[in-house]
Amino acid sequence: MASHISPLFGTHCFFLTNLSYRNQTETPSLASHHLLIIVVVIFIFSVFIFSVFILIFV
Known part of the structure; x- marks a missing residue:
C-alpha cells in the first residue's frame, strides 16, 4: 500500500515546488x-x- 502512496506524494511535492517556482514571476x-x-x-x-x-x- 505504501508503495502506491509514496510515488504519488513525491509527484505532488515536485508539482508544488515547480508551480511555486514558476509563479514567483507573477503577482x-x-x-x-x-x-x-x-x-x-x-x-x-x-x-x-x-x-x-x-x-x-x-
Whole structure:
C-alpha cells in the first residue's frame, strides 16, 4: 500500500515546488490563488485515488 502512496506524494511535492517556482514571476496574490486551487484539486484527486485503491484491495 505504501508503495502506491509514496510515488504519488513525491509527484505532488515536485508539482508544488515547480508551480511555486514558476509563479514567483507573477503577482504574489495571483500565485497564491493558483497554488491554493492546485492544492485543493490535488487533494481531491488523492482522496479519489485512495478510495479506488481501497475498493480494489478490500
